[in-house]
Amino acid sequence: MTDTEVLIAGAGPVGLTAALELSRRQVPCRLVDRLDGRLPYAKAVGIQPRTLEIWDRMGVARAALDAAVPMLGQLTYVNGGEQPRLDLSLPEQVPYGFAALPQYDTERILEEAVARYGTRIERGTELVSFTQDADGVTSALRNRAGEETEVRSRFLIGCDGAHSVVRKTLGLSFEGGALPEEYMLADVEVDWDLPAGYTVRSMHRADDGEVDDLLVCIPLPGRCRYRMSMLVPPELSPREQADGSDAVAHGLESGRAPGLEHIQAVIDRLSPRTTTASAMRWSSVFRISHRLVDRYGDGRVFVAGDAAHIHPPTGAQGMNTGIQDACNLAWKLALVANGTARQTLPASYDAERRPVGEEVVGRTLRHAAHGVQADPEDAATVMMREAQLLIAYPDGPLTEPDPSPGPGPAPGDRAPDCGGLMDAIAAFPLRLHDLLRERDHVLLLYADSSDGAKGFPELAEGAEELAHGRLLTYCVLPEQVDAGHVVTLPVLRDCGGEFRSQYASDGPTAFLVRPDGHLSARVSPADAGTLAAALRRVFAA
Numbered sequence: 001m002t003d004t005e006v007l008i009a010g011a012g013p014v015g016l017t018a019a020l021e022l023s024r025r026q027v028p029c030r031l032v033d034r035l036d037g038r039l040p041y042a043k044a045v046g047i048q049p050r051t052l053e054i055w056d057r058m059g060v061a062r063a064a065l066d067a068a069v070p071m072l073g074q075l076t077y078v079n080g081g082e083q084p085r086l087d088l089s090l091p092e093q094v095p096y097g098f099a100a101l102p103q104y105d106t107e108r109i110l111e112e113a114v115a116r117y118g119t120r121i122e123r124g125t126e127l128v129s130f131t132q133d134a135d136g137v138t139s140a141l142r143n144r145a146g147e148e149t150e151v152r153s154r155f156l157i158g159c160d161g162a163h164s165v166v167r168k169t170l171g172l173s174f175e176g177g178a179l180p181e182e183y184m185l186a187d188v189e190v191d192w193d194l195p196a197g198y199t200v201r202s203m204h205r206a207d208d209g210e211v212d213d214l215l216v217c218i219p220l221p222g223r224c225r226y227r228m229s230m231l232v233p234p235e236l237s238p239r240e241q242a243d244g245s246d247a248v249a250h251g252l253e254s255g256r257a258p259g260l261e262h263i264q265a266v267i268d269r270l271s272p273r274t275t276t277a278s279a280m281r282w283s284s285v286f287r288i289s290h291r292l293v294d295r296y297g298d299g300r301v302f303v304a305g306d307a308a309h310i311h312p313p314t315g316a317q318g319m320n321t322g323i324q325d326a327c328n329l330a331w332k333l334a335l336v337a338n339g340t341a342r343q344t345l346p347a348s349y350d351a352e353r354r355p356v357g358e359e360v361v362g363r364t365l366r367h368a369a370h371g372v373q374a375d376p377e378d379a380a381t382v383m384m385r386e387a388q389l390l391i392a393y394p395d396g397p398l399t400e401p402d403p404s405p406g407p408g409p410a411p412g413d414r415a416p417d418c419g420g421l422m423d424a425i426a427a428f429p430l431r432l433h434d435l436l437r438e439r440d441h442v443l444l445l446y447a448d449s450s451d452g453a454k455g456f457p458e459l460a461e462g463a464e465e466l467a468h469g470r471l472l473t474y475c476v477l478p479e480q481v482d483a484g485h486v487v488t489l490p491v492l493r494d495c496g497g498e499f500r501s502q503y504a505s506d507g508p509t510a511f512l513v514r515p516d517g518h519l520s521a522r523v524s525p526a527d528a529g530t531l532a533a534a535l536r537r538v539f540a541a
Helices: 013-023 051-059 063-069 103-116 163-171 260-270 318-337 347-371 379-386 431-434 454-464 498-503 527-534
Strands: 004-009 031-034 073-077 120-122 125-132 137-143 148-158 174-189 197-204 211-220 225-231 251-253 278-293 299-305 421-423 441-446 471-477 491-494 510-514 518-524
Touching: 004 013, 004 073, 004 125, 013 031, 013 051, 013 103, 013 318, 051 318, 051 431, 063 103, 063 518, 125 148, 125 163, 125 174, 148 318, 163 299, 174 260, 197 260, 211 260, 211 347, 225 260, 260 278, 278 347, 431 441, 441 491, 441 498, 454 471, 454 527, 491 498, 510 527, 518 527
Parallel strands: 004 031, 004 148, 031 120, 031 125, 073 197, 148 299, 441 471, 471 491
Antiparallel strands: 125 137, 137 148, 174 225, 174 278, 197 211, 211 225, 251 278, 421 491, 441 510, 510 518
């Protein structure tokens, strides 16, 4: 007998994402957090375009856009000299740009969305221990009064940060190290006239070329408001941890908060404009480690976000990677919970996400030491990677190989967006990602002729049966193709040819899109056998 399907430890952005994905699929979950409320700190602030796509599918992108400010690029200064401006540009088919949003607003938006489905954070409650068996997980929770209760769940997700109880109890290794530098963080306002929406990076290089002084200012919502980071001065220099029981030193520290005078001293040295900092909302010292677990889970227990990977904040990759961890895991647990998935489906979480965490840790370390220029790819590829739009699972256990690969997205890739799709009733064009919003699996069937679409209704019927009804099919046809053979399916017209161009479709082709927006399969010519094999990787017989 279980008290809930999934227990989630930690109600930061990662835990809230997992709770939202489960709750909107009607999977009961409990979300506990040891804190009594959201912390008013603008810790993780960068929101990547890929995260906004994920939030779009979850129905919260609009709320995030309303609260965020755009990130347009970076202004760089070295020893007082202005360097070429970096503009954050992406292909026009990418629906979202880069954004900045304080972490407390991210948590507020996700918490409000979770509450709409009846799930609320159990504040002042922490996970202290757990055991698992073949049928579930038994967890001990302690509230602020010190009272302990026992909770039985089918699964447990540890989103409980760098000092994760879940990770330690599972005995997962957390190999890595710590960077020698420490940074001050502060949320302040300045009165300079630099263009809004641009990160300001000002540094001083010594005679040997090494950076010995640094100021990074990330724009936040508000008038000339920035989250600033800079090296710690000698009077706030590192101290040994009083408690050596946990070797992981990562994140904000208490007890050594810089004063406004410390922030102003760095601004006086490095700011490209003479300016005065004011209205400081908070400040802290930040320590950085780089670590990665050896496994993202064991049995019915999993870790996500900082509990699984920590690394330099370069490029705002950490929280975004954790949010995508949670999305990847939660849709799989939801299908298992409702009885439609293979019981082995959750094991694919480690296979897909651990390589992503490994790549992010390695890349952010390179960039922290040598800058983005440490990667040899062309600028467009570097930008797409920083936007997390190149994450793919080509060799993942849920990906059906394409026997004749060609141009266009391959199995495992992110399903690209495109515009110009017309519905017979709607008087306005749709984007493909509009159709994926708040869906589970989606099957896209494309044909460039009426004869090519003949077998689509039977193909869709068989696929929906294999997916236990948790799949929606759309038929995409050029304007001039007769839809008489597919009258039983929703039909979208590829009026501008964007779908055909983006997906490099030539002849009858089936594209199977997963709940997280990645392609499970590209089947051309569309045939029932290959499509069925892809669906059986996920769904039970």
